[in-house]
Amino acid sequence: MNVFWDLMWYFKQEKRRYLTGIALLSLVSLCLLVPPKIIGYTVDHIKNNSLTERQLGSYMLILAAVAVTVYILRFFWRVLIYGASIQLALLLRNRLYTHFTNMSPRFYQKRRVGDLMAHSTNDLQAIQQTAGDGVLTLVDSSMMGGFTLITMASTISWKLTLISLLPLPFMAWSTSRYGTMLHERFHKAQEAFSEMNDKVQESISGARVIKAFGQEEEDVDAFKALSKDVVQKNIAVAKVDALFDPTISLVVGASFFLAVSYGSFLVLNGELTIGQLVSFTSYLGLLIWPMLAFGWLFNIVERGRASYDRVTALLKVNDVISEKEDGIQKTPAGSVVVNLTSFSFEENGQKALQDIHFELNEGKTMGIVGKTGSGKTTLCRLLLREFEVEDNQIFLAGHDINDYRLHAVREAIGYVPQDHFLFSATVAENIAFGKYRASFQDIKQAAKDAAVYEDIVQFKNGFETVVGERGVTLSGGQKQRISIARALLTEPELLILDDSLSAVDARTEEDILKNLKRKRKDKTTIITAHRLSSVGHADLILVLDEGRMVQKGTHEELIAVPGWYRDTYERQALESLIAKGG
Numbered sequence: 129m130n131v132f133w134d135l136m137w138y139f140k141q142e143k144r145r146y147l148t149g150i151a152l153l154s155l156v157s158l159c160l161l162v163p164p165k166i167i168g169y170t171v172d173h174i175k176n177n178s179l180t181e182r183q184l185g186s187y188m189l190i191l192a193a194v195a196v197t198v199y200i201l202r203f204f205w206r207v208l209i210y211g212a213s214i215q216l217a218l219l220l221r222n223r224l225y226t227h228f229t230n231m232s233p234r235f236y237q238k239r240r241v242g243d244l245m246a247h248s249t250n251d252l253q254a255i256q257q258t259a260g261d262g263v264l265t266l267v268d269s270s271m272m273g274g275f276t277l278i279t280m281a282s283t284i285s286w287k288l289t290l291i292s293l294l295p296l297p298f299m300a301w302s303t304s305r306y307g308t309m310l311h312e313r314f315h316k317a318q319e320a321f322s323e324m325n326d327k328v329q330e331s332i333s334g335a336r337v338i339k340a341f342g343q344e345e346e347d348v349d350a351f352k353a354l355s356k357d358v359v360q361k362n363i364a365v366a367k368v369d370a371l372f373d374p375t376i377s378l379v380v381g382a383s384f385f386l387a388v389s390y391g392s393f394l395v396l397n398g399e400l401t402i403g404q405l406v407s408f409t410s411y412l413g414l415l416i417w418p419m420l421a422f423g424w425l426f427n428i429v430e431r432g433r434a435s436y437d438r439v440t441a442l443l444k445v446n447d448v449i450s451e452k453e454d455g456i457q458k459t460p461a462g463s464v465v466v467n468l469t470s471f472s473f474e475e476n477g478q479k480a481l482q483d484i485h486f487e488l489n490e491g492k493t494m495g496i497v498g499k500t501g502s503g504k505t506t507l508c509r510l511l512l513r514e515f516e517v518e519d520n521q522i523f524l525a526g527h528d529i530n531d532y533r534l535h536a537v538r539e540a541i542g543y544v545p546q547d548h549f550l551f552s553a554t555v556a557e558n559i560a561f562g563k564y565r566a567s568f569q570d571i572k573q574a575a576k577d578a579a580v581y582e583d584i585v586q587f588k589n590g591f592e593t594v595v596g597e598r599g600v601t602l603s604g605g606q607k608q609r610i611s612i613a614r615a616l617l618t619e620p621e622l623l624i625l626d627d628s629l630s631a632v633d634a635r636t637e638e639d640i641l642k643n644l645k646r647k648r649k650d651k652t653t654i655i656t657a658h659r660l661s662s663v664g665h666a667d668l669i670l671v672l673d674e675g676r677m678v679q680k681g682t683h684e685e686l687i688a689v690p691g692w693y694r695d696t697y698e699r700q701a702l703e704s705l706i707a708k709g710g
């Protein structure tokens with residue numbers, strides 16, 4: 129029950145809604161006590177032949193008035209209590225979303241997207257249920273159950289009440305038990321279902337690989353096994369579900385049996401009138417729901433507890449890049465100085481970068497090359513401040529990168545990552561992602577500069593073509609160039625192309641590089657690449673090897689000395705000659 133204490137901050141915040149809702153709910157409980165009494169009186173009057181038309185009329189009027197009042201009150205308490213619970217889910221959802229967007233990339237590296245999605249959907253739903261149905265079942269099982277019991281015991285017969293109630297605790301116990309079993313089995317069925325879903329998604333996305341390796345049969349067998357598992361787990365759920373109704377009927381039947389048998393005995397003894405017995409059985413009917421609610425309450429609270437703990441634990445994670453409150457707000461210009469002694473990822477503690485020193489003046493272009501895994505991307509991500517570095521290691525426009533507000537650093541940089549991502553939106557919207565108010569003219573120009581304009585106008589809907597997950601399929605090179613156009617449009621002080629020319633042919637690469645040179649002659653550009661042709665024109669080239677800077681200079685300087693750069697240049701020149709048939 130202590131989840132209610134944990135949610136107290138919200139109940140306090142919404143105390144007017146909850147208190148009014150609970151008051152209305154209690155009024156409903158009180159109103160519902162009236163009809164059984166009226167029915168009892170009517171029966172006694174009929175039995176004694178003393179029922180007048182006027183009396184019957186006023187009884188009917190009272191019943192009608194109770195029905196209308198309960199109808200209205202039920203509407204309002206639902207709006208108040210369920211409304212507040214929906215608001216709570218909204219509030220937590222927004223908090224989670226804001227929290228997610230504030231988290232550093234490391235946070236996402238450590239967690240699966242599916243889990244985060246589950247927290248934002250299923251867990252919030254369980255919390256919403258606690259703040260809605262949980263409050264309802266708590267109030268109803270205590271208020272309605274309490275009022276009815278008191279009325280039965282005090283106005284009819286406490287002995288009959290005690291005897292008739294004997295089987296009811298069993299109902300509360302069994303619904304709670306079945307509920308827990310149902311919850312566990314349902315959870316397993318859900319897990320099996322998501323596993324099957326994952327399998328379908330993976331098989332469809334990887335259909336080409338499956339076919340290429342002739343693994344269709346194995347894939348179908350694996351799917352059949354998962355599918356069978358889902359069926360078995362759902363049957364297990366259905367079995368517990370099927371126990372609910374018969375158990376309730378049995379317990380309620382036993383209770384009524386006791387009430388009618390012992391009640392008739394009391395009537396025969398003259399201790400009770402027939403009308404009172406009729407009222408009593410009606411009250412007994414009213415007790416079924418509070419007892420059920422009592423059983424459900426445990427399940428709702430149990431689920432709410434687990435979900436609330438998971439969500440609060442997630443909200444407590446403080447995986448953010450630290451920012452100085454009074455940090456520099458101004459977007460830095462494009463000069464970069466790096467004096468990095470070493471950088472390690474927290475996850476494995478290994479040194480990913482060591483002794484990297486360079487100065488890049490505003491308006492210059494730098495190339496970073498090196499074997500795969502040599503640290504090129506890591507260096508780019510440090511410039512974006514995706515990870516923490518110590519003070520005095522990286523300087524932007526003459527100031528330590530740690531002295532800037534994060535938004536200033538990010539605004540200065542246009543980053544085209546290796547694993548580019550297009551949203552399920554139009555080409556134009558994707559290009560304008562970093563500059564919503566860009567004119568169509570500018571969007572077109574950025575597409576031209578990224579050498580993707582001709583491709584876009586070939587699409588049936590041109591710039592209005594929807595791309596991304598639900599859109600048309602673009603080639604790797606087209607996606608890359610749309611991502612470049614997106615970065616170019618923001619006219620960043622520092623443009624970082626991280627292996628962004630890998631999927632374009634030599635001609636297109638040349639076009640893009642020419643456009644960059646013209647467009648960005650006063651702005652700084654960093655290009656990482658495997659193909660040396662992408663960086664040959666740069667003012668400065670760094671060669672990385674296992675996180676260390678092993679060579680530094682211009683293209684001419686580097687080919688003049690033996691080393692990785694000259695070897696790679698000669699090899700790539702030969703490959704290109706062979707490719708051209710030379």
Ligand SMILES: Nc1ncnc2c1ncn2[C@@H]1O[C@H](COP(=O)(O)OP(=O)(O)OP(=O)(O)O)[C@@H](O)[C@H]1O
Pocket residue numbers: 237473475476480498499500501502503504505506507546627
């Ligand atoms: N987030 C991370 N946590 C731990 N280790 C990482 C992380 N990102 C990269 N690494 C490791 O750091 C090293 C450098 O990786 P990086 O991606 O910077 O290389 P790269 O030169 O860009 O490679 P490629 O040319 O293949 O893109 C690799 O050994 C990689 O496994």
